[in-house]
Amino acid sequence: MRPKITWKVATSLDGRIGTSTGESQWITGPESRAQGHRLRAVHDAVLVGVETVLADDPRLNTRLPEGETGPDPLRVILDSRLRTPSFARLAKAGTLILTTKDPMQIGTAEVVRVAGDAQGRPTVEAVLETLSARGVKSLMIEGGGRVAASFITAGLVDAIEWFRAPILLGGDGRPGVAALALARLAHAPRYRRLAAEPMGDDLWERYEKVI
Template sequence: MVGAVVLDRSGLLAGEGYHRVAGQPHAEQEALEAAGELARGGTLYVNLEPCTHPHRQPSCAEAVLKSGVRRVVISMTDPDQRVRGAGVKMLQAAGVEVVLGVQADRAVRLNEFYIKHRLTGRPFVTVKFAMSLDGKIATSSGESRWITGPEARAQSHLLRHAHDAILVGVGTVLADDPELTARVEGSEARQPVRVVLDSQLRTPPTAKVAGPNTLIATTRVGEVGQAETLVLPHSADGRIELGPLLDELGRRGILSVLVEGGATVHASFFAEGVVDKVHAYVAPIVIGGGRAPSPVGGEGIRQLADAIRLREVDTTRIGDDLLITGYLDVHRDS
């Protein structure tokens, strides 16, 4: 997500642009084109370093030089290995004044999926769950629909829509038979890839996820309806190894994964240290029951000092529910 603004030499708005979709002109090119001759001697503001590799048009850094802009204000360098500071150097070498790092923290968050992918080859991982006031994600009989109110549920669909993939464990598929689609008006064209962790291929071919646009991560060779099966290495307990899975998703160009349960899968993701962000809804209902599951299963930690603590925590009220988000790790380049 890149936006650019051009001010003319007297500081008045001359042009703006943003990168609409992959394959379309970059933000700088749109803004410079809109500004035309007014760009000469002016300033370009952009949240990501101009690229140096030609795409459909000449590179953005070349377009900046051609425009005659005198000063460029950039939030962060581009972690793409083809750029990584080369855009800044090219501008400076040509005598353009470059100011780097303005609002860098906000720029990093804006493009956190892209940055993680470019730096590690793996998608950005968000664990999402909805729990009751007493920390349950289902009743003791396994019923989990619906814990949150309509506003939070509508927002969950927007969250799915914003991700490239949604991932669940086979336990959730067997218990709830979810569709795992983003039900957002106008979103029919772009649905996230559905990923199921299912080492023994227990997903029924009649399950709603057993259709196109689904990847069943497994350790066995076999077929599940129209879904694609992806055979991966397993750990000592027979479960899918998450590192190789995330590497493969990254290779397929998946920049972001929304992990939606259940408790067993969440436990693995936290234990393996592969979670970047948590998105937790808390609903003002009490479920009770010692056997009713909570969001993270497994063994858990023994000492509070070892608890996983979120950073950059944000709390929002959505209808009667509460949304708490926070980060586990920071991937930044500048």
């Protein structure tokens, strides 16, 4: 059985995750970021693409407000060409790098080769099969737009946790989700809003997939 998949995204009002130059820290405020860490604590694994690693050098661990505790999830990087630097903050134990190349050592992270698609990127099916074999029952996708699009296109995103900041970044900003190649509205993936609540100056919206 595949993991339940949640896409967590922090954007501007117009759905951008970064400026035209890639600057993205921090779009949302501290309250939204704290809630994002709470979401990490309740997922078995969090996943990003290598572009997020190169742009933001994230830690993807759980850093909760004082008095709250929670476990760190398994950290997963999709890195078809093994571009993750050995000095990256994720290049350590507790990180799984999935690639379509012959594995090589990257810090103390675990590197595993999986099946690739026509573009040489890890297939969604191979990623989920590998994570399921490791006992992952809940997966949260945190970036970037192309990774999100691949799981959405496959119809595998069960829930969305959307943090929306009251700023505008414009059409040249980095989109929260890459192209879905939709020709008709009828083909668009549909979600039902479960809740919306203020999170500091931001808005936190929660959605579930319409079956």
